[in-house]
């Protein structure tokens with residue numbers, strides 16, 4: 200655990216003594232900006248502590264009829280509008296979104312979906328907002344990114360969460376009139392590591408404004424943004440002779456002199472997004488444009504992303520539905536070797552994977568979105584799991600969809616159309632889908648984030664004991680606290696609490712899976728505890744070990760969400776066997792993955808892999824790079 204002491208000073212509870220200065224700085228920055236408190240319960244967090252809390256997800260939340268009607272109405276308007284006005288393949292080719300589409304979105308107030316009604320927005324719930332993004336993403340990935348970069352990470356969300364009344368009054372109504380926003384954190388040297396930020400904001404002597412200088416990379420919507428949030432370094436705080444770096448969030452408006460678009464970036468997919476390298480040359484920004492206060496920028500970014508991340512799973516759900524539609528049609532239509540290809544076992548197993556994975560992606564996404572609406576739950580772990588699970592699953596889904604479509608999957612929609620076939624855009628969908636494993640936290644960073652959050656309750660009781668620089672008295676006290684905690688907690692992890700819970704209202708098959716999740720959460724908690732004992736301070740570096748625990752937790756969460764959703768659907772329509780079939784199939788596959796993840800914790804090649812990687816980086820395998828025309832000369 201990292202704590203804020205009484206004078207607001209931050210105390211790092213991770214041993215950084217053996218880390219490089221750069222890594223220690225990055226660690227300090229990440230730790231001091233994460234949400235420290237757990238004010239509400241976390242279902243997924245409980246799984247890592249051997250606390251299975253099904254009451255937090257069962258009954259699976261259903262959208263209330265009034266809220267659903269609002270979403271239905273908007274979807275009914277938006278779908279035909281998109282069909283009539285937007286050709287996703289043309290958009291992909293020309294890299295431009297037609298003005299009539301942008302204007303239509305303004306008319307429908309789609310730039311103000313999450314803005315409260317008092318500021319003239321639509322005031323949509325998270326579920327309805329995600330339904331809209333899902334529909335758009337099912338049709339055109341680029342267009343979905345325009346909307347989501349604006350609303351999930353752009354100005355509306357942080358302003359809604361942390362803006363002052365004056366800031367909200369000033370900027371929020373503009374989104375209903377079509378203002379577009381962006382979020383600028385990344386720099387050429389700042390990818391996953393914001394501690395390396397160089398964009399600076401220097402306060403004027405009277406403190407009335409700041410002068411901003413620097414370069415921001417890959418800023419989505421940046422080239423067209425009316426308003427953007429920019430993260431910049433402000434002067435460090437001096438505490439006890441130590442400099443504490445400060446990152447601050449500023450709202451910039453496009454009219455401010457000194458904002459220069461250096462380059463519009465082009466990508467493999469989502470080719471019609473407006474994404475740029477933007478330079479800030481002495482941009483004068485009033486101090487009142489700071490959101491949340493000086494030095495709170497990263498905290499703002501991380502908190503915004505805790506719900507902002509839910510848009511991406513929703514987009515994956517939209518694309519996944521499109522995949523189902525494609526493979527159902529093609530699996531029936533295409534006949535080879537005397538059978539529709541969907542009836543050859545090698546393809547039908549892919550169809551089962553696609554259908555059950557889609558069911559699980561939806562279960563995870565709508566559960567977490569509903570939790571965000573309901574409040575009273577800490578969803579930072581669930582949202583990150585939803586992002587990780589859905590972006591990885593969607594990539595596998597589009598890959599299998601391409602395989603099922605064969606050569607036609609690899610052919611562009613335009614070429615298919617040119618020779619008289621249906622322009623099914625699997626090739627574009629695949630290009631559009633790949634970015635999801637990189638943006639809003641790469642899959643690797645999601646693993647680290649989840650591991651850190653999952654370990655937090657353990658660190659709260661055990662961290663101080665491991666900090667060798669602390670006074671002996673404090674460490675002794677920590678030791679007593681730890682002994683007290685683990686002497687009660689650890690034996691409980693050996694009691695199979697699932698024996699007391701039968702989950703029979705899930706039906707026999709799903710009850711077994713709920714039981715498994717219950718039981719396995721104890722196994723997960725025990726194993727994490729054992730690894731903490733074994734690796735102690737070095738556990739933080741064992742990314743593969745931590746990553747497998749995170750994957751087990753994520754699979755357990757997906758299993759529980761899937762069973763809960765299947766139960767809801769079956770309760771509503773008792774004669775319908777399909778939801779339970781899909782949940783059962785998904786869970787059986789998930790259990791196999793979980794068992795192999797556990798097995799790999801003791802039987803793996805991690806250290807050998809590390810050696811090979813070190814050798815590769817050190818040039819030991821340069822001889823394998825012979826006889827090619829190198830694209831990366833050095």
Ligand SMILES: Cc1cc2nc3c(=O)[nH]c(=O)nc-3n(C[C@H](O)[C@H](O)[C@H](O)COP(=O)(O)OP(=O)(O)OC[C@H]3O[C@@H](n4cnc5c(N)ncnc54)[C@H](O)[C@@H]3O)c2cc1C
Nearest residue numbers: 382383384385389390391417418419637638639641643644
């Ligand atoms: C199309 C697109 C749109 C984007 N939109 C925006 C935007 O609107 N605003 C914005 O601010 N940024 C945006 N980004 C930036 C995006 O968020 C970053 O690309 C992402 O954070 C990763 O940074 P990076 O690419 O520099 O990778 P790096 O951080 O350099 O990482 C490279 C690789 O190393 C891995 N890695 C890094 N650190 C670790 C570690 N500690 N442990 C293990 N593995 C690690 C990463 O997972 C990755 O696989 C966008 C990027 C793209 C391509």
